[in-house]
Amino acid sequence: MKVIKNPVVVCFDVDATILGYDIENVDPKDVFEIGIGKHKCKCYEMKKHTQRIKNHKASNHFIVLWSGSGVEWCQAVSKQLGLDSYVDLMLAKPKWAYDDAPFVEWCKRIYLYEKK
8 A cells, every 4th residue: 555645635637637639729839749559649738737746846745647548648648748757646537536525625626727
């Protein structure tokens, strides 16, 4: 069992949070292709969120990267964006969380919209 003693755990989703897919309004030099095996897509780095990863890590927070597409996708994205040294744990996106308090009472959801 892995025990995380850091009291501040910050989680980042991959798809549409650190990777953007609406490439029509993005500078073509910022678009790249990434994939696992035969599955490839064109996308861009959502820099406001990846900068937040770096900022949280600089504050000694424990960084979790997750994706509904699985841990292998997290690994590929982290490597592509040079985030491996900032991320402490990668996992598939959780399906359930059991707690006596509603999610919004103990966890703050943040989403920074990119200007195109």
